[in-house]
Amino acid sequence: MxxxxxxxxxxxxxxxxxxxxxxxxxxxxxxxxxxxxxxxxxxxxxxxxxxxxxxxxxxxxxxxxxxxxxxxxxxxxxxxxxxxxxxxxxxxxxxxxxxxxxxxxxxxxxxxxxxxxxxxxxxxxxxxxxxxxxxxxxxxxxxxxxxxxxxxxxxxxxxxxxxxxxxxxxxxxxxFEVFTNTHSKSQESKKKELINIFYVGGVNPQLYNLEKMFSVINRENKYKLIVCCRENEWKSCSKRYEKYINDKIEIIHKKDKELDEYFNEADVVSLFLEPQEYWKFAIPVKLFTYISYGKPIICCKNTAVGEFVNDNSIGWVIDYSEDSLSLLLKQLFNNKEKIYIKNSNISKIIDNxxxxxxxxxxxxxxxx
CATH class of the missing domain: 3.40.50.2000 (Glycogen Phosphorylase B;)
Known part of the structure; x- marks a missing residue:
């Protein structure tokens, strides 16, 4: 050996x-x-x-x-x-x-x-x-x-x-360690009048600014957003986001296997974060957590994550604006087949x- x-x-x-x-x-x-x-x-x-x-x-x-x-x-x-x-x-x-x-x-x-x-x-x-x-x-x-x-x-x-x-x-x-493709489990959502979006990670606006995502979901009726973050971080940052909270936005504090059910329900996952200079090179662990569940990723241009997602065709890379996000979600809602095409692309890259x-x-x- x-x-x-x-x-x-x-x-x-x-x-x-x-x-x-x-x-x-x-x-x-x-x-x-x-x-x-x-x-x-x-x-x-x-x-x-x-x-x-x-x-x-x-x-x-x-x-x-x-x-x-x-x-x-x-x-x-x-x-x-x-x-x-x-x-x-x-x-x-x-x-x-x-x-x-x-x-x-x-x-x-x-x-x-x-x-x-x-x-x-x-x-x-x-x-x-x-x-x-x-x-x-x-x-x-x-x-x-x-x-x-x-x-x-x-x-x-x-x-x-x-x-x-x-x-x-x-x-x-x-x-990622284990590939848990939940594609088949989320097929039912194709029939639903709803797009489920899941985000796992920080919510401190200094680095993880989620306001534009919150704002879009707040005023639309066809989407649901679940945000999973640490409880103490949410307490310290919640005032920034509370004006957007309604029944279409849910905040949870889970970890490890507790996340499985939320990934199962998700149609897409989000790394739609303000593209500060730090994100030009940073590759967060959560990107590969998302890949491990076979979920297509929404992210932003001018980021290392966006470059990776674009190169592998495993999600959508858009401008960091409410209009761009709203337009993308509308397209996905009207043609959910786009989601399953990206999902199948994830399966092609897992061995690497x-x-x-x-x-x-x-x-x-x-x-x-």
């Missing part, structure tokens, strides 16, 4: 369903499904230090590792301890250098560049920002001398990285967008 090393410089909480925690677990399993024995380095510094010593001993004793795959934290590498102090300043990058010196190829997934955008400035005070900026730049400088392949959610994100790393750049967006395929891509990149 071939061996590889999986490294993340932080602790994963399996009970908190965020993208930064889901993805590492999926990638570990993806390497295993592709036939690899995976040595995992993760946790707080003390745990990582123990595992690194173990792997170094293995290397000294002749164990061969085909590659090292790492994923960055949304925080700077040196500030991922509970107290956010740099207590292990040489641990992670020292180990990457050790692997490089032993001719082990290194691929690193750079998770996000949120710290370069206005929402970060709005949510983090200036002192913490200045400290974080120093360490974010330090990460990039270290990557420049260590990694062979930089993986990004989309290649467009590279334009926003302030230091050019002079290495190969590849896309490695999120994926599950987690096993993501693992296979990394293996092929780093072993060829």
């Amino acid at each position: 071939p061996n590889c090393i999986f490294h993340i410089p932080y602790n994963v909480d399996p009970n908190w369903p965020s993208g930064s925690n889901i993805r590492p677990i999926k990638m570990i399993n993806a390497f295993k499904e592709n036939g690899y024995n995976v040595e995992v380095i993760m946790g707080y510094g003390k745990e990582r230090e123990k595992k690194i010593k173990e792997i170094k001993n293995n290397i000294k004793n002749g164990v061969k590792y085909d590659f090292l795959y790492s994923e960055s934290s949304t925080e700077p590498t040196l500030l991922t301890e509970k107290n956010h102090l740099p207590l292990y300043p040489f641990l992670d990058f020292g180990f990457l250098k050790y692997c490089k010196n032993h001719n082990i190829k290194i691929g690193l997934f750079y998770r996000d560049i949120h710290w370069r955008f206005s929402q970060y400035k709005k949510n983090v005070n200036i002192f913490k920002r200045l400290v974080a900026y120093i360490f974010y730049f330090y990460d990039l400088l270290k990557y420049k001398g260590l990694i062979d392949i930089l993986y990004l959610p989309s290649k467009k994100m590279y334009e926003y990285i302030p230091i050019k790393l002079n290495c190969r750049v590849e896309e490695l967006p999120p994926a 967008h599950n987690w096993k395929a993501r693992g296979r891509k990394v293996i092929n990149n780093l072993t060829s």
